[in-house]
């Protein structure tokens with residue numbers, strides 16, 4: 395009998411996060427004048443303990459005991475050998491995945507929601523605001539807030555709010571309050587509605603609303619939380635890769651290929667970053683972030699300074715970006731519709747350490763259905779993008795007759811995304827790709843912004 399799951403005991407779970415900022419150079423966030431912003435400028439938005447983490451260059455950061463306690467609800471996450479998928483593909487490749495669908499809200503996002511709620515609580519914050527696209531981050535943060543006794547207010551992109559009523563129910567079950575964005579509650583929302591009363595909403599607008607709601611709260615006890623993109627989020631997600639490293643050590647293997655779908659970049663980076671240092675030191679590993687052709691941030695968009703949100707409330711971040719007012723076409727992977735990408739991931743792509751891939755919506759669902767019918771877990775639409783690249787690699791390994799070790803993040807389950815599967819089975823899913831014209835339009839946005847540098851970390 396072949397072993398399917400490589401498990402760790404609770405006391406084998408990593409007790410520190412890995413901070414890549416100790417080992418690579420990064421462009422700082424700046425203002426329009428090109429001058430680095432002062433971390434204190436972020437104090438109305440985030441609690442100071444998280445801001446310190448955002449800019450820290452300490453290589454290892456202790457995971458606080460109360461955070462470890464809550465993570466133990468579902469972690470350590472198994473490293474699973476996808477034996478049945480390998481069989482279905484008749485590949486000599488060994489395919490492994492970290493099963494991040496096992497958290498209570500059903501995705502990797504709980505890995506950062508828990509520490510973010512904890513640090514806010516420690517800092518004396520009573521209420522957290524956030525945005526959510528498909529609803530995964532809103533549910534993860536509602537869950538985390540319920541663990542630490544905080545209020546949670548979620549601005550959910552309107553089109554998803556209407557299409558996915560059960561995400562809102564999940565948030566309500568954990569005590570979270572979810573409203574559709576654009577809303578009348580903020581200036582950013584009212585402006586968007588004035589322009590278009592039927593606006594379907596976007597992540598960029600919802601982020602602006604959530605930041606505004608936090609900084610305008612007169613009690614001073616509200617802060618904002620972001621589920622991806624920022625350095626501290628990447629840090630918290632490294633628990634995925636650190637566990638995977640230990641699990642591979644147990645079985646005497648090491649990955650040749652590392653894959654993750656990339657929306658803001660966090661589940662991908664969480665798996666990949668603990669292996670990056672080995673690559674910088676000469677180890678041969680192929681590392682692929684995978685994005686949708688309909689929102690091709692890493693494969694098509696330039697490495698620039700851009701705002702993280704539509705209303706330009708955030709500092710300028712060094713990232714691959716399609717432009718902060720970019721509206722992606724209506725494909726079904728809410729978590730992959732962000733206009734930008736984590737600065738850490740963007741920097742490592744610009745420097746050639748990560749090699750991004752883009753896949754079509756149809757290829758992603760083909761892969762997802764194959765995975766569901768072999769491994770049994772119905773993947774999130776976002777995970778399907780990673781799976782499409784994994785299957786390509788496994789086929790390549792077969793052509794080359796190589797026993798490659800492939801590992802990827804199974805970032806979440808798709809049990810609340812079944813409408814999209816229904817559409818796929820009814821042949822109603824389309825593939826979207828961006829035209830050159832649309833790309834050029836978005837590039838204009840950056841003309842007058844400062845430009846980030848390549849810093850050669852290696």
Ligand SMILES: *Cc1c(COP(=O)(O)O)cnc(C)c1O
Nearest residue numbers: 622657658659660661729776806
């Ligand atoms: C949010 C989400 C993503 C995309 O976000 P990243 O920060 O790129 O990881 C991917 N998969 C699932 C299941 C998600 O919920």
